[in-house]
Amino acid sequence: MDLGLFDHIDRNRRRSVVLIVVAVTFLIGLGAVLGRASGTTPWGGMAGAAVIGLVLALVSWFQGSSIVLATAGAEEVSRDEDPELVNVVEEMAIASGLPKPKVYMIETPAMNAFAAGMNPKEACVAVTRGLRQKLTREELQGVVAHEMAHIGNYDTRVMVLMAVIVGSVAILSDWYLRSMRFRHSGRGKGGGKGEGIVILIAILCAILAPLFAMLIQFAVSRQREYLADATGAAMTRNPGALADALEKLGGSGAKLDTANRGTQHMYIVNPFHLHQNWNTPFASHPPIDERIRRLRALEGKRAPRTA
Amino acid sequence: MGTLPRMMPLALGGGWIALIIVGILAVWFIALYNGLVRLKNIAKEAWAQIDVQLKRRHDLIPNLVETAKGYMKHEKETLERVIQARNAAVAVTADPSKGPAAVGAAENMLTGALRQFFALSESYPDLKANQNMLSLQEELTSTENRIAFSRQHYNDSVRRYNTALEQVPTNVVKSFGDFPPMEFFEIENAAEREVPKVSF
Numbered sequence: 001m002d003l004g005l006f007d008h009i010d011r012n013r014r015r016s017v018v019l020i021v022v023a024v025t026f027l028i029g030l031g032a033v034l035g036r037a038s039g040t041t042p043w044g045g046m047a048g049a050a051v052i053g054l055v056l057a058l059v060s061w062f063q064g065s066s067i068v069l070a071t072a073g074a075e076e077v078s079r080d081e082d083p084e085l086v087n088v089v090e091e092m093a094i095a096s097g098l099p100k101p102k103v104y105m106i107e108t109p110a111m112n113a114f115a116a117g118m119n120p121k122e123a124c125v126a127v128t129r130g131l132r133q134k135l136t137r138e139e140l141q142g143v144v145a146h147e148m149a150h151i152g153n154y155d156t157r158v159m160v161l162m163a164v165i166v167g168s169v170a171i172l173s174d175w176y177l178r179s180m181r182f183r184h185s186g187r188g189k190g191g192g193k194g195e196g197i198v199i200l201i202a203i204l205c206a207i208l209a210p211l212f213a214m215l216i217q218f219a220v221s222r223q224r225e226y227l228a229d230a231t232g233a234a235m236t237r238n239p240g241a242l243a244d245a246l247e248k249l250g251g252s253g254a255k256l257d258t259a260n261r262g263t264q265h266m267y268i269v270n271p272f273h274l275h276q277n278w279n280t281p282f283a284s285h286p287p288i289d290e291r292i293r294r295l296r297a298l299e300g301k302r303a304p305r306t307a
Numbered sequence: 308m309g310t311l312p313r314m315m316p317l318a319l320g321g322g323w324i325a326l327i328i329v330g331i332l333a334v335w336f337i338a339l340y341n342g343l344v345r346l347k348n349i350a351k352e353a354w355a356q357i358d359v360q361l362k363r364r365h366d367l368i369p370n371l372v373e374t375a376k377g378y379m380k381h382e383k384e385t386l387e388r389v390i391q392a393r394n395a396a397v398a399v400t401a402d403p404s405k406g407p408a409a410v411g412a413a414e415n416m417l418t419g420a421l422r423q424f425f426a427l428s429e430s431y432p433d434l435k436a437n438q439n440m441l442s443l444q445e446e447l448t449s450t451e452n453r454i455a456f457s458r459q460h461y462n463d464s465v466r467r468y469n470t471a472l473e474q475v476p477t478n479v480v481k482s483f484g485d486f487p488p489m490e491f492f493e494i495e496n497a498a499e500r501e502v503p504k505v506s507f
Contacts, residue, residue: 087449094356095456097349
């Protein structure tokens, strides 16, 4: 039995775990460097970094998806209103073994979809009217599978974790640079040449660190999008359908006004750059052509229908 | 006698390390055991899910046949076959002694009968336009999809469970509990792998 499809998923998951470990290490490391440079011990700096991270994490954890849904202008859909959509979502819940998420509709001609929820039991999937009208049942299934894959892979948690790390890095760096200003104006050039170099390195780190952290964050986001594509394809055993949907999504013109910088990564395609085909380190989504190419390649490798 | 007090801290130190190692191994063992339990239960729940979807199909069929009867007056045989296959399938799923193989066989018969019915219904445009039939269309499509996906999920879960039973280190843990390998829900006939396409 050809398990090429499932190997693909495992490899993606491992890559993003590595990236997350790098990010956490980076945060703690930054804490150590800045702690050492600011006169306290490295351990103090690391502890400080960890505390900031934990506080931010707790705050973000309890936010829930209601804010996101309200900002997007999403309304819940009942079975009577749209049996086909609700059926498609329930079918994907069965295929993935996940609990049935709530289904929402966003009334806009723009084509997009997103999933929200910190854990599968409190998850929801939203699609736009534009997407609903322009996709076939199979393509809709592919998109819903992609969104359910985000839920099943706990991607919201992962992205919140990354946001927390980026935020902590920013806070840490900002604090250090501010304290440096006071210190420099307070006393004269104390310490020796070695001390000066340590401080120089620390300042450099503090300036570049937030940038570096964001690069990792976007890399994780892209990795998770590939992972969701592959997991969704495994769910439907039909990578071609999602590829077809992505082609339609790439070509559509209407813009989604209700997205903002904070939520852009959760949509199936970046709502700000619908034709996004460039591949820069700051892209939240991989280029659509590359996503389509990978899915078409999976069509050859996919595991046979075991049903 | 003088050496004894000096040796005691070492012996105590060694004792603590051994205790810690045993503790770590115990926790690891528990985690592996619970992991196996989780995989087994996922597969069992997946099996129950198949049952739910099969019953859903059984429940839809009487309505389908009733709606079709008025239009397909000369197709009594085909309609009869569908009803009979459906009743047989209901009996098998209700019988706890019948395992996956028997259930699979009965459901395949039903799928075959349904496919014949839909092929025949192509020649009855009036039936195709019937309001009730139109809303049944989506339900039937969804039902066939759900049966297919629930079987897929079951087989995926069984694969993961059986693989864990074979792999190190979980294969060490399996002898401590009730972890029999589970059987796949296979389809004998490759031709019957196709689910009937409902297109009006």
